[in-house]
Each structure stands twice: as structure tokens, then as C-alpha cells.
Amino acid sequence: MTDFILQTTGLKRSFAGIRAVDGVDLAVRRGSIHAVIGPNGAGKTTLFNLLTKFLEPTEGRILLRGEDITAAGPAQIASLGMVRSFQISSVFTRLTALQNVRVALMRRGGHSFHFWRSHRDLDRHNQRAMELLAAVGLERWAHERAARLPYGRKRALEIATTLALEPDVLLLDEPLAGMGQEDVEQVAALIKSLAGPRTVLLVEHNLKVIAQLADVITVMARGRVIAEGPYATVSQNPEVRSAYLGSSHA
Structure with missing residues (x-):
């Protein structure tokens, strides 16, 4: 059995000729907390919509536990154990x-x-x-x-x-948005506790929390993956610092 519970290969989505997601290869390790970060317009939410099949990819494949689920619908995706929080509840x-x-x-x-x-x-x-x-x-x-x-x-x-719904893979889209510090600490601790028996994939703008939570960080800009690795590595990447960490959108 592969160590990666969720993978994408060459995932693309275009809108009126503009590629919102441009050839994304993603490999999410089973039981990990994997974060996707990037400036506004990087393609993060579109990526989540593709994974949960609220959007159909223009090109590419999505694999869950090694099984190709690219043609599956949203209800089938949820029944297979991949659930997007706040989409259902x-x-x-x-x-x-x-x-x-x-x-x-x-x-x-x-x-x-x-x-x-x-x-x-x-x-x-x-x-x-x-x-x-x-x-x-x-x-x-x-x-x-x-x-x-x-x-x-x-x-x-x-x-x-x-x-x-007993998910194996939990997708969280900006779960800390709009919270005060006390709430951020409580919900961040909750997210940390979820990993292990479950895999957590999240989009989040709070970089301080991401540094503490995420095992792996994928950085997107202009629909592409520009860096991936632990926070200590990606935070020193010049392209990342230019595209995101030093951006006014951070």
C-alpha cells in the first residue's frame, strides 16, 4: 500500500483560457497534516474544488488510495472517505x-x-x-x-x-479565518489532534500556525506549485518569499 493517500498528476483547470490550476502534482502522505499556501489567486481554492469534484479538471488525474477517482462525483468522493469541511456542514x-x-x-x-x-x-x-x-x-x-x-x-x-461522516481525508479551507487569538489556538490544537488516524489537507493564511502544524507545505503561485517541503525549507526559498511570504496578501 502506498504511503500517499491522495495524489494528483498534471492537474489543470482553465477558465476562459486562463489556467487557474496549471499542472499540479500533489502527493499527500497518509496520516499527515499537509498545507497548501500561496497568495490570493494562486489557485488553492480551485484545487480544493477539483479534489472534491465540485469542478471538473481540464486535464490530469486524481488518485485516492491509489484508485483513480477523476471521474467520480462529489457524493461518491465523500462516500470514499474524502470530505471537505464547511462544504457539508x-x-x-x-x-x-x-x-x-x-x-x-x-x-x-x-x-x-x-x-x-x-x-x-x-x-x-x-x-x-x-x-x-x-x-x-x-x-x-x-x-x-x-x-x-x-x-x-x-x-x-x-x-x-x-x-x-468518518472521513479518512479531511480538507479544511481556511479553518482559522476571522478568528481571535484564543479561538485560533483552540482550533489549531484541534486540527493537530485529528492527524494520525486521519489525513488533513488544509489551505490557510496564518503562517505562524502553518509553521507549527504542517508536516509538509505546498506553495502555489499563479496556479503552479513553486515549492514543497517543511516550513523551514520553503520559507527560505527565494521564489516563495517573492510570491507569498513577502506579499501584502500574506
Whole structure:
């Protein structure tokens, strides 16, 4: 079995003749935290959309566990264990944290909209929902409505609902955006705890956090990969410093 759970080869996507993603080769090691960084317009979000098949590649291949999934649709990608956080789980603000996770568990079981089922049938998900809330540090807020949760804990709840789908590969698109320092520290610690049994691929602009979290960093600019490696290596790359680290967009 390959050490790489997710790979792309020659991945391209063009819009009106402009290549937003231009021949990206990516190899994400199983159980790692792999970050994709770059200035605005580098192609990071387009890459995530290609991986989760919300966009079709113009050229190239996507492999999950060595299997070619280039022709798969978004639902099939999720069923194979690659899930993009915040794509699936906009939280229901009028429901409690526990109820939000329970809805996600119902979805995995194929009953996400069967709200007329008996309380006994619905309550059978409570134990697993509480385990997932505990995994993201939210057990004490289980019966709090999502609307009342602080921003960072709301993000943690979104991750809990995503974990309910039991992903092997978790894609996080700017999970720390808009957070205060206390929330950043909490959610960064949560992301760190997810790796190992799962693989985390994330796009993030907070370079201080990326330096602490990521095992491997892929740097993109103008749709291309310009550097890859640990933070200590890529941060000293002249092309990276010019394209991203010294940019006003950093």
C-alpha cells in the first residue's frame, strides 16, 4: 500500500483560457497534516474544488488510495472517505450542538431528513454524537444552541459534524479565518489532534500556525506549485518569499 493517500498528476483547470490550476502534482502522505499556501489567486481554492469534484479538471488525474477517482462525483468522493469541511456542514443555528451532530450522523446512515422518526430512534445517535463533541472539546456545550456558541467553537462544531461522516481525508479551507487569538489556538490544537488516524489537507493564511502544524507545505503561485517541503525549507526559498511570504496578501 502506498504511503500517499491522495495524489494528483498534471492537474489543470482553465477558465476562459486562463489556467487557474496549471499542472499540479500533489502527493499527500497518509496520516499527515499537509498545507497548501500561496497568495490570493494562486489557485488553492480551485484545487480544493477539483479534489472534491465540485469542478471538473481540464486535464490530469486524481488518485485516492491509489484508485483513480477523476471521474467520480462529489457524493461518491465523500462516500470514499474524502470530505471537505464547511462544504457539508453549515451548522443549524437554531439546533443545539448535540442535535447538529446527530443530524450529520443521520445523514451518514441515509436518514438525514427523516425528522419524523421516533425520539427513541433518533436518540440512538446521542452516544456517538457526544463522543464526537468530546473529540472537539464541545461536550460541555452539547445542549447549547449553535447560534450562541463563540465563533471558534462554532468552527469546532462544523468539524465535529464533518467527523460524523468518518472521513479518512479531511480538507479544511481556511479553518482559522476571522478568528481571535484564543479561538485560533483552540482550533489549531484541534486540527493537530485529528492527524494520525486521519489525513488533513488544509489551505490557510496564518503562517505562524502553518509553521507549527504542517508536516509538509505546498506553495502555489499563479496556479503552479513553486515549492514543497517543511516550513523551514520553503520559507527560505527565494521564489516563495517573492510570491507569498513577502506579499501584502500574506
